[in-house]
Amino acid sequence: PAADARVPTFHPSRIPPYAKLLENLELVRSLLGRPLTLSEKILYSHLKDAQADLAGVGKDPTNVRGKKYLKLNIDRLAMQDASAQMALLQFMTCGLDRVAIPSSVHCDHLIQAYEGAEADLKRSIASNKEVFDFLESASRRYGIEFWGPGSGIIHQIVLENYAAPGLLMLGTDSHTPNASGLGCLAIGVGGADAVDAMTATPWELLAPKALGVHLTGQLSPWCTPKDVILHLAGRLTVRGGTGKIVEYMGPGLASLPATGLATMANMGAEVGATTSAFAFTPAMSAYLEATGRAEVARGAEAAAARGLLSADEGAEYDERIEINLSELEPCLNGPFTPDLSTPLSQFVAKAKSESRGHPIELSAALIGSCTNSSYADMARCASLAEQAKKRGLKVKASFDVTPGSEQVRATVERDGIEQTLRDVGARVLANACGPCIGQWNRKELQGEDNVILTSFNRNFRGRNDGNTKTWNMLASPEIVTAMAFAGRLDFNPMTDSLTAPDGKPFKFEPPSSDVLPSKGFAQGDVGYLPRPVPEPQPEAEVLIDPSSSRLEPLQPFDSPFAATAAEGKYELPSMRCLLRIKGKCTTDHISAAGPWLKYKGHLSNLAENTLIGATNGELDAVNVAHDCFTGETDTIPGVAKKWKARQQPWMMVADHNYGEGSAREHAALQPRFYGCNLIVARSIARIAETNLRKQGVLTLLFENEDDYLRIGGGDLVETVNLTELIRPGGSLDTQVKLRVTKFEDDGKTVRETFELPTKHTLSAAHLDWIRAGSALNLIKEKARA
Numbered sequence: 133p134a135a136d137a138r139v140p141t142f143h144p145s146r147i148p149p150y151a152k153l154l155e156n157l158e159l160v161r162s163l164l165g166r167p168l169t170l171s172e173k174i175l176y177s178h179l180k181d182a183q184a185d186l187a188g189v190g191k192d193p194t195n196v197r198g199k200k201y202l203k204l205n206i207d208r209l210a211m212q213d214a215s216a217q218m219a220l221l222q223f224m225t226c227g228l229d230r231v232a233i234p235s236s237v238h239c240d241h242l243i244q245a246y247e248g249a250e251a252d253l254k255r256s257i258a259s260n261k262e263v264f265d266f267l268e269s270a271s272r273r274y275g276i277e278f279w280g281p282g283s284g285i286i287h288q289i290v291l292e293n294y295a296a297p298g299l300l301m302l303g304t305d306s307h308t309p310n311a312s313g314l315g316c317l318a319i320g321v322g323g324a325d326a327v328d329a330m331t332a333t334p335w336e337l338l339a340p341k342a343l344g345v346h347l348t349g350q351l352s353p354w355c356t357p358k359d360v361i362l363h364l365a366g367r368l369t370v371r372g373g374t375g376k377i378v379e380y381m382g383p384g385l386a387s388l389p390a391t392g393l394a395t396m397a398n399m400g401a402e403v404g405a406t407t408s409a410f411a412f413t414p415a416m417s418a419y420l421e422a423t424g425r426a427e428v429a430r431g432a433e434a435a436a437a438r439g440l441l442s443a444d445e446g447a448e449y450d451e452r453i454e455i456n457l458s459e460l461e462p463c464l465n466g467p468f469t470p471d472l473s474t475p476l477s478q479f480v481a482k483a484k485s486e487s488r489g490h491p492i493e494l495s496a497a498l499i500g501s502c503t504n505s506s507y508a509d510m511a512r513c514a515s516l517a518e519q520a521k522k523r524g525l526k527v528k529a530s531f532d533v534t535p536g537s538e539q540v541r542a543t544v545e546r547d548g549i550e551q552t553l554r555d556v557g558a559r560v561l562a563n564a565c566g567p568c569i570g571q572w573n574r575k576e577l578q579g580e581d582n583v584i585l586t587s588f589n590r591n592f593r594g595r596n597d598g599n600t601k602t603w604n605m606l607a608s609p610e611i612v613t614a615m616a617f618a619g620r621l622d623f624n625p626m627t628d629s630l631t632a633p634d635g636k637p638f639k640f641e642p643p644s645s646d647v648l649p650s651k652g653f654a655q656g657d658v659g660y661l662p663r664p665v666p667e668p669q670p671e672a673e674v675l676i677d678p679s680s681s682r683l684e685p686l687q688p689f690d691s692p693f694a695a696t697a698a699e700g701k702y703e704l705p706s707m708r709c710l711l712r713i714k715g716k717c718t719t720d721h722i723s724a725a726g727p728w729l730k731y732k733g734h735l736s737n738l739a740e741n742t743l744i745g746a747t748n749g750e751l752d753a754v755n756v757a758h759d760c761f762t763g764e765t766d767t768i769p770g771v772a773k774k775w776k777a778r779q780q781p782w783m784m785v786a787d788h789n790y791g792e793g794s795a796r797e798h799a800a801l802q803p804r805f806y807g808c809n810l811i812v813a814r815s816i817a818r819i820a821e822t823n824l825r826k827q828g829v830l831t832l833l834f835e836n837e838d839d840y841l842r843i844g845g846g847d848l849v850e851t852v853n854l855t856e857l858i859r860p861g862g863s864l865d866t867q868v869k870l871r872v873t874k875f876e877d878d879g880k881t882v883r884e885t886f887e888l889p890t891k892h893t894l895s896a897a898h899l900d901w902i903r904a905g906s907a908l909n910l911i912k913e914k915a916r917a
């Protein structure tokens with residue numbers, strides 16, 4: 133390695149616990165007695181109690197996959213700055229001194245792109261100072277590795293430092309699966325799940341199904357791993373991977389670089405997959421060595437030799453897809469959805485015939501982001517830029533480059549790659565998310581129809597610059613770079629020529645580069661490196677300004693049974709119904725995003741948006757509720773806030789699939805914060821249901837769906853026999869009954885009282901959470917004991 137090669141930040145804790153995993157795998161094999169897929173091996177060898185979860189399930193894989201909830205030990209956790217705020221605030225309420233597993237915080241989402249790296253970083257640090265100070269101080273106190281603003285994008289840093297074959301890790305970001313490119317299983321979760329990991333509480337996951345993707349052949353010179361996933365997204369659609377792990381296999385796998393596998397795993401999120409899995413390959417060893425982790429490579433090689441890191445011969449998959457890499461063509465996906473995949477030649481042909489229905493002139497081309505910012509990505513793009521530069525060409529669209537990490541930035545700077553890109557007109561942005569997550573100050577084009585081409589992963593309307601008229605297409609960084617020179621979408625760099633300043637035609641040769649830097653990775657600014665495995669500093673103060681509008685310490689929720697548990701009574705206090713919600717009520721309806729995002733760490737302020745998108749079924753109006761105590765109507769959070777002030781517990785009635793959408797935990801925290809103890813629905817989305825129970829909200833389903841119409845705003849609702857279910861040792865078979873009292877218009881005279889039967893899907897663990905008032909309270913109780 134050269135003199136500027138990486139200063140080792142390596143620590144033995146970064147080697148997965150291979151001996152233990154192999155031992156567990158033996159137990160799993162003896163219990164299941166059948167060939168295992170790779171993802172089954174990694175997941176099941178992380179079971180807290182394989183005997184309890186797998187004994188007697190038989191040899192049929194479908195007895196486990198899609199059916200059994202697994203309780204898993206997590207090896208590592210990573211959190212990005214936006215989601216880490218609530219994760220850490222929740223962790224703090226547990227009263228523990230330190231995180232129980234290696235964890236890291238990464239400041240990347242809050243950096244806005246505007247002028248270029250230096251100025252953008254300075255401005256964003258100033259405007260987010262209180263959040264960064266909080267994250268840094270909490271990391272110091274609890275022993276978390278802190279990667280400050282400018283150090284890089286969470287997924288690139290995780291790949292360079294923490295990802296390792298066989299590891300099971302969680303991250304509070306939907307593209308956490310990026311790390312799976314190095315042979316681990318990395319899964320995106322919400323903050324409440326992150327607290328499970330930080331407190332070593334076994335993490336629950338419905339055993340995913342296995343979708344096998346068999347790769348044969350070899351990519352052609354213009355084709356990249358990005359094109360594999362762009363093509364697959366077209367075949368699977370945005371829902372095709374839901375509840376599944378996409379497991380790649382076959383002879384084509386060995387030809388792909390580890391960072392390319394990370395790109396494929398990254399965009400597995402776009403087909404809804406839990407994560408992706410790749411058998412261990414020599415390319416992974418090479419990447420581990422290049423990033424200063426030879427010990428991990430040796431450990432992985434030994435574990436692979438004993439069968440941990442690849443599927444067994446004859447393993448069964450729930451679905452199987454074949455891809456011949458030799459037949460692939462570069463793809464362009466979009467606009468507005470990542471699964472609208474078109475081979476480049478067809479896309480360009482259509483653009484030439486001017487029938488695409490949008491402008492074909494590019495307003496911007498962007499490369500990098502967590503999806504495509506490896507050394508090889510940058511070097512291959514520079515190989516194209518170099519060819520064009522030699523012929524005097526410059527890009528015709530604005531061309532932005534986002535390096536994924538300080539290590540990549542410093543290496544491409546040292547190797548002249550950055551200069552080559554700048555010479556043809558590129559602007560280099562900070563090592564952060566920027567335009568990929570809407571942190572792109574592009575006011576000059578607001579409201580205008582325009583087209584951009586990016587090497588990113590998502591392209592929903594408004595995703596990049598907040599402008600719903602920005603048509604956004606996804607492609608490999610190489611195709612983005614080449615098309616930037618034409619400045620148009622009707623140019624196929626594989627077949628078409630441009631005109632050089634000398635009037636002669638110029639045609640690109642295919643891109644090429646080393647996969648890894650021949651001189652080793654450069655270190656860059658060492659100020660960005662955290663201390664590996666920092667010791668917690670219990671005396672360190674966690675910095676939260678009491679006057680802050682963005683951060684607020686969380687107060688633990690009380691158990692609703694605190695006053696009666698000693699007598700063995702577990703009925704919820706008498707509640708009033710806040711409203712009956714009609715129709716769709718997603719996590720966005722319950723806790724809106726957009727301008728509210730800046731309050732992610734301040735529950736009182738964020739709660740002001742609670743249910744503002746919900747429709748009141750009785751009043752047939754959005755965000756309106758009737759206050760039975762005052763006779764007035766107000767917004768839904770307006771009435772909820774007043775009821776909280778008068779310490780009035782409440783419940784609500786919901787329609788089908790309440791809480792569908794994302795894993796956004798705020799959608800559970802906010803109603804609970806205002807005093808919601810119970811939600812009764814026709815059906816509830818599974819993640820929302822778990823999140824609500826984690827925060828201590830009981831969820832029940834109507835036994836008779838028509839009963840949905842029998843409870844309305846202002847009704848008095850009481851549980852009749854909840855004690856039989858909730859009391860320690862209670863019966864899960866209990867059918868909980870609700871007593872409903874309706875009043876005349878005066879709000880006082882009783883009109884009628886009746887009972888309604890309900891059903892539930894609660895597990896014993898959920899009952900523990902509800903009894904304690906929240907999962908966090910339970911963790912705290914256990915820690916004290």
Ligand code: F3S
Pocket residue numbers: 240241285286287305307501502503564565566568569589
């Ligand atoms: Fe996510 Fe893009 Fe950052 S996908 S991690 S926002 S670079």
